[in-house]
């Protein structure tokens with residue numbers, strides 16, 4: 001963590017506000033102690049989907065500590081809080097990323113207020129410095145490792161068929177998928193082994209970079225709707241939906257998706273489903289708390305505000321996709 005002190009100083013920082021979730025409070029305190037006076041305060045209430053009221057409390061903590069930068073230690077929830085602060089006051093952000101969601105390398109901030117999740121993009125949102133330390137991920141629970149790894153893979157799969165893709169983003173997407181396909185089963189078998197942890201962070205960096213570089217489509221829109229309006233857990237929702245969104249687009253984007261289909265074998269949707277099942281990922285929306293009665297409204301919301309997707313967004317087909325995902329059926 002010597003690199004962290006260097007990174008703070010490199011941003012001209014003298015007083016960092018350290019951010020974490022309640023779950024990672026002890027880790028954040030340990031890191032804050034190692035920073036000495038560079039750590040001006042700690043805010044450990046980061047939470048999923050970046051609620052604006054939490055950001056307002058964190059802004060008050062930032063001002064009370066007379067901080068001049070933020071250090072986010074954690075996954076997408078904590079990183080989202082750092083981005084939300086920077087969006088409001090332009091604070092330099094240093095991120096120590098500890099999951100595979102990839103938010104640390106995107107200029108995208110999702111926030112929720114009054115049950116609505118909105119997304120903003122902007123250069124000031126992109127963290128200035130990212131530190132990957134696989135030691136800090138050895139304790140990432142296996143189930144979160146699996147679902148956040150599949151969340152990263154979803155960025156890559158959608159990046160492959162993005163309208164504004166380029167040869168470099170596609171190369172990064174395929175390499176990210178390869179790395180995570182290799183690392184996740186090894187993490188499941190041996191969570192404290194540093195090699196696959198390191199490989200997974202590499203894959204996550206690649207997939208996150210793709211997310212930051214090109215546009216996303218059906219998969220991210222569906223997960224955004226399910227997370228924002230039905231309060232489903234972010235990474236697990238991505239894990240359940242990925243095989244189904246890939247199957248929905250498999251034919252329309254067959255050429256672009258071929259490298260992914262080659263990696264996972266057979267039909268991409270079925271191959272991704274089998275991979276997810278083999279690493280113990282959640283497979284059904286009903287297991288995440290989604291109610292059958294809400295599927296119609298979810299399909300309605302996901303088909304609203306038309307957006308580009310390789311295959312047209314048809315309400316009935318989306319409703320069928322959601323039904324399969326709710327039941328946990330294997331897509332063909």
Ligand code: NAD
Pocket residue numbers: 021022023024047048049050074075076077078080098099100101102103104106108109110136137138139140141144148151211234235
């Ligand atoms: P998370 O940040 O919510 O972390 C999940 C849980 O795991 C938390 O309790 C956290 O404290 C704990 N945890 C994290 N790292 C740990 C570690 N190494 N050891 C032990 N415990 C650890 O989960 P996530 O999936 O990384 O992030 C989800 C959030 O990120 C969502 O709000 C989502 O919208 C956002 N996100 C944003 C982007 C973007 O580009 N804007 C991209 C991906 C995700």
